[in-house]
Amino acid sequence: MASETLNRIESTLASSGLILRGAFHPERADAVPARTDRHPTGTLVLIGNAGPEMFAAFTRDVASDPDIERPDPLDTWTREKLAEVSKTMDAEFLHVSDGPPYHPFQRWAMRAEGLKPSPIGVLVHPEFGPWHAYRGALLLAEKLDIPPPPDLGASPCETCEDKPCQTTCPVWAIGGEIYDVPVCARHVSTEGIDCRDGGCLARRACPVGWQWAYEEKQARFHMSAFLTAHGGS
Ligand code: B12
Structure with missing residues (x-):
């Protein structure tokens, strides 16, 4: 990314494994809330993760900090990192x-x-497939000099003939018109051992970016957080 400020954000975040996920100049339709100091947001910078680095840094930090807040230690940790860079x-x-x-x-x-x-709602990246996420957005007053978003061409889903993400879920919780969260949670908390240990089967069925699929420890962590939030009874 062109701007010096973006380079500084990137290097400040480097040790946490968090990465820049693009930036834009918000317009009214983007529904970006006002900054608390009432300066309009000139640039919104998205921060997220792809690849194993963020989870490795998180587990390292959490292992050395028993006080990290539960039940949402990743949220607590990412908030701290975002606060530091902000x-x-x-x-x-x-x-x-x-x-x-x-x-x-x-x-x-x-x-x-x-x-x-x-088709299942998760955004697909041409390299990482569905294996990437967002953790926060920085609101900067300055209107940074940023390049236009990359031209990624058509979505890989358009040429995906089988669309296995729509047909893989054994209980049809995901893949249809809606994502049936209670059905998903019930299955994951009972017979869905594979979902629990390896992550959402629909997401894992995507043929794009499978080499970036979360490792077992990270997959288990996210599914356990999902069950904590959604019970599964
Ligand atoms: C609430 C929530 C959930 C709920 C689901 C609620 C529901 N009934 O769908 C629960 C907790 C169950 C959940 C589960 C998961 N989630 Co979720 N979730 C969110 C959260 C916090 C809010 C979503 C929301 O309501 N946004 C509000 C609307 C207004 O925002 P929006 O951007 O304008 O929404 C647009 C898109 O969501 C899109 N969209 C959403 N669904 C669909 C479906 C189709 C078919 C299409 C075309 C578009 C589309 O259209 C919306 C309108 O423009 C977001 C984070 C966030 N702040 O967005 C993560 C988020 C969407 N989840 C995410 C993920 C990864 C998951 C899981 C796959 C995690 C897992 N355990 O494996 C699962 C599976 C769900 C799935 N397949 O989408 C990621 C997606 C990342 C990505 N690559 O796109 C997000 C962005 C969080 C993150 N940290 O990055 N999630």
């Missing part, structure tokens, strides 16, 4: 889990990186 950059931040109502992170990601949603 302070250095005179930015404010929004967390991906703030809400409800939730901030439209996926819509912002489509704007920042030109990604498209898969």
